[in-house]
Amino acid sequence: MAVFTSVSEAELTAWLGDYSLGQLLELQPISAGIENTNYFVTTSNGRFVLTLFEKLTADDLPFYLNLMAHLARHGIPCPSPVANRRNQLLGTLNGKPACIATRLPGKSTTAPNHEQCAAIGAMLAQMHIAGQSFSQVMPNPRGAAWRAATAPQVRPFLDAQQAALLDSEVALHAQNNFASLPQGVIHADLFRDNVLLEENRVGGLIDFYFACSDALLYDVAITVNDWCMNADGKLDDARAQSFLRAYHAVRPLSDGERAAWPLMLRLAALRFWISRLYDKHMPRDGELVNAHDPGHFERVLKNHISTQQTVWL
Numbered sequence: 001m002a003v004f005t006s007v008s009e010a011e012l013t014a015w016l017g018d019y020s021l022g023q024l025l026e027l028q029p030i031s032a033g034i035e036n037t038n039y040f041v042t043t044s045n046g047r048f049v050l051t052l053f054e055k056l057t058a059d060d061l062p063f064y065l066n067l068m069a070h071l072a073r074h075g076i077p078c079p080s081p082v083a084n085r086r087n088q089l090l091g092t093l094n095g096k097p098a099c100i101a102t103r104l105p106g107k108s109t110t111a112p113n114h115e116q117c118a119a120i121g122a123m124l125a126q127m128h129i130a131g132q133s134f135s136q137v138m139p140n141p142r143g144a145a146w147r148a149a150t151a152p153q154v155r156p157f158l159d160a161q162q163a164a165l166l167d168s169e170v171a172l173h174a175q176n177n178f179a180s181l182p183q184g185v186i187h188a189d190l191f192r193d194n195v196l197l198e199e200n201r202v203g204g205l206i207d208f209y210f211a212c213s214d215a216l217l218y219d220v221a222i223t224v225n226d227w228c229m230n231a232d233g234k235l236d237d238a239r240a241q242s243f244l245r246a247y248h249a250v251r252p253l254s255d256g257e258r259a260a261w262p263l264m265l266r267l268a269a270l271r272f273w274i275s276r277l278y279d280k281h282m283p284r285d286g287e288l289v290n291a292h293d294p295g296h297f298e299r300v301l302k303n304h305i306s307t308q309q310t311v312w313l
């Protein structure tokens with residue numbers, strides 16, 4: 001249940017007095033999601049999503065809200081935060097940092113087809129291009145330092161063979177430096193549940209709260225590892241090609257990116273193997289009763305290693 005902080009119609013009506021959004025018509029809690037409190041809000045001016053941030057602080061939030069505003073201004077279908085009468089995107093509601101943003105159309109899919117993989121590939125490339133003119137920088141909070149700090153914490157929960165895999169992959173990627181590849185702002189968590197689709201068209205990209213500055217190809221690998229993956233943890237080569245071709249048609253991938261691709265897929269799988277292990281074995285209070293399965297990304301990683309993934313455009 002994604003309502004941790006309740007908001008009544010009376011409280012929201014008073015808060016909306018600070019906005020030019022018209023009259024509140026409907027307030028509906030959203031059950032999906034585990035990080036924030038979300039409500040669908042309908043006013044006489046349109047349909048919106050109200051988010052109360054449960055963990056991110058008012059210091060962290062400007063990067064994400066300014067990024068969404070920037071991308072929306074460039075035509076990317078992401079939530080566009082609405083400014084209040086003091087021209088601020090971030091407010092406070094019931095003691096929590098809060099924002100109201102445009103509601104996007106569509107719904108997520110768990111079984112994307114070729115056209116949908118191509119559509120999200122093209123959209124990711126457009127997002128990367130639009131992000132090039134965003135000037136704020138956010139080092140990746142799930143980068144090398146995080147891997148080095150988190151791997152030893154999850155290691156005690158692994159058997160000897162898993163621990164050896166973890167150690168060797170963390171060591172391998174500690175030596176790699178992808179700084180020579182094209183860099184920019186990345187979503188970093190563009191899994192199927194963070195994309196709203198209308199048939200084969202992308203209606204919305206949501207949940208930008210892992211966005212950061214990193215190699216653009218890393219974002220491609222994270223997204224392909226989810227969108228073009230079979231349930232057994234093996235890449236669906238045909239869907240991966242549909243995705244990459246559509247991406248490449250918008251932002252051509254370089255020879256350097258091609259050479260880095262097999263390792264990038266491994267790095268992206270390692271990141272989510274570690275975070276899922278951490279969330280499973282070290283849950284924060286009262287959280288994540290149904291944590292995502294780390295075993296899935298362990299299988300993805302092993303498959304990438306054994307196939308030396310060569311699927312490309």
Ligand SMILES: Nc1ncnc2c1ncn2[C@@H]1O[C@H](COP(=O)(O)OP(=O)(O)OP(=O)(O)O)[C@@H](O)[C@H]1O
Pocket residue numbers: 002030032033034035036037038049078079101102103104105193196204206207
């Ligand atoms: N701008 C939006 N337009 C339409 N639907 C939205 C929008 N933002 C959120 N939603 C809906 O609300 C649900 C929960 O949002 P979200 O995934 O951002 O939750 P969260 O708790 O913030 O993050 P997490 O997915 O990490 O738990 C989404 O699955 C989506 O259905």
Ligand SMILES: N[C@@H](CCO)C(=O)O
Pocket residue numbers: 189191272275276292
């Ligand atoms: N997309 C992540 C969870 C949210 O960050 C995962 O599937 O592990």
